[in-house]
Amino acid sequence: MAMSGLDIYKLTPKTNCKECGFPTCMAFAMKVAAGGVEISKCSHMSDDAMAKLSESTAPLMKIVTFGKGEAECKLGGETVLFRHEKTFVNRNRFAVLLSDAMSQEQIDAKIANMKNVDYVRIGEEMKAEIAALQYVGNKDAYLALINKVKASGLKVAYMLVCADVSVLKDALELVKDELPIVFGANSNNYQEMVALVKELKLPLGLKAPSLSELYDLVENVQKLDYKELLLDISNASAREAFTNAVQIRRTALKEQDRTFGYPSVVFVNELAKGDKFMEVALASLFTMKYGSLIVMDDMDYTRALPLFGLRQNIYTDPQKPMRVEPEFYPINNPGDNSPVLITVDFALTYFVVSGEVERSKVPAWMGIPDAGGYSVLTAWAAGKFSGSVIAKFIKESGIESKTKCRKLIIPGKVAVLKGDIQDSLPDWEVIIGPDEAMHLPKFLRTMEGIN
């Protein structure tokens, strides 16, 4: 159970020595309870009190780290059930499943897709970050598969899906430096499994036939003093998987029971049974509701475009709008006679407007000044999207050397800015665009005289 500020205060020396940087022990205790400072800042705690406190002030859900260098991933550390309460912290990760039962062609095709799907969206790299390597029964083929992925040049974290400890020992020799996940501990093998991963502190995936058996398994593993864990939410049915995902997260955060305070693993590939669109549906569901590591059958653009977009949306700070980098964006390969459009840096506005300009097929330069990340009207009302902001941006951005066209289109909702901008930019013809982005294609095509 989490401790209140008052509970913590009772354990402090109550001397108000100020060495912790706070004026009183009470103020310090309140801050510790709120998670704002580590209890170790107080050097006068008794060892007993310290042990009691560091346990109860630790986060309810553990952060588990794996993968090396560029491929490093963190999962868990979540503090809320709903994203409006506080940001979801560590975004879910997608893995692609490869196994020793697959043909070389199948494996090659999946690796090729993982290489192909790697792009940047609003400043974030989008790709499948984990190769889940499943042992099905042919040890030589399994070790060859691991070597093949290593040799492929993919920058991924590894997940060894295997319950056979002797196979795992050899597999780990190949990839232990990559800090992989070891998945497949169950009630029969968990002692050997823990012994295998303990030294390297590799995350261990636990699997059990039911939620209550999983709970017992976690308790047993914790008794071996091992806490780098991931919990399989079962693949018996979509209904059971969903129930378990919610129950595991709720038990940790709402019931404050750390036995289930670990990230989850969901094998969407098995639940979808080869149906690509069902895989997209389930992966979306578990992105919304508490899947931490989502295993896919494949990651092509059909799957990637919606899933990475959704994840990027859900794992954002609810108090801060998503923003795009202020600069000029070329749309439809503009040249030195293409017109210039201006809108704000609120990511949603950027996407809607750029999408409509793309749809118009009219080549154009889209200028995004720093407008505080607000929508057009909000930015205008806040004084962040004014005539002088726009004029200054045009002058300083170098756009005047990129295009000879001097048509500047502003959003219809800020038509009142026309005079201001015109005064500052006498060489430009300021044109009032439509109120709604959806009318841009018609507007642009009419302006350019295209049918």
Add this chain to the structure above:
Amino acid sequence: MAFKTSVQKYSGSIYNLELGTGENTLALGGQNVFPFYSFDGDTGSGTKIGLEILDVYPENWVKGLKELYGSVVGNTVEWAKYVEEKFAPDFICLRFEGADPNGLNKSFEECATLAKEVANAVKLPLVIAGTQNYEKDLKLFEKVAQELEGKNVLLLSAVEDNYKNVAAAGVTAYKHKVAAESSVDINLAKQLNILINQLEVKNENIVMNVGTAPVGYGFEYVASTIDRIRLAALGQNDKTLQMPIITPVAFDTWDVKESASTEEDSPEWGCQEERGIAMEVSTAASVIAVGSDAVVLRHPRSAETIRALVNNLK
């Protein structure tokens, strides 16, 4: 210690609402828990799935979909019958794209006549969608409502600028249901519901369309708005937010570049139709996961997938 299921009880519940008539009446709402949280309580009528058809030839729809429908898309009535027989959705959403003043600007009379022909040709409940031009929709809904009196359809949607006419004509005069449309903001949703209540329209006749966005396009606002609406409705027993929610997913997901970009324009992205379905399926699954009671979809393959998802989660 042994594992104990964590159960959350709420004091509020979502209103029951019925669309259509007779044997084909469709129930929405009725739950007192979050979607698929059957371990907490009653999940109500469950998620309903509708397919979109147009009053005009779907010029801008993806090629494979036009081919799938073949010649029936030339005739809205035949199209509706085909959808009912072949795909058996829970409802049909008839959208009057041809009435758009920026497009064909079809007359109210023409639209109302077509609506009646469609309503007489199918048994499924209808959801009528307008042009998203509130002035045009105001009269359009009034005329269609009059022509469809007794069919108990859902008018999608009344907005702040036209709710008085749409709700008064639709519900009060001709006994239909109305969807109150707000743009992804819990306070705006609540305010519009209260305004419609003030016209003596009861909550049992109101559905909410709280706004939508495709995944990747600000869907976090949609997710958090619906989360908060449901927490207020169930947890705080806020009666002004206890209506079922409908989300016209198809209206947006097919326009974003992931779905709209052709294979010539984005060869590395692969099949356009599959991308469109995946965007629609992902958005629908996500909006259902937070609490939308009904979704309007465009592609039958999307509807089939979402139907299977919902059945698997029951």
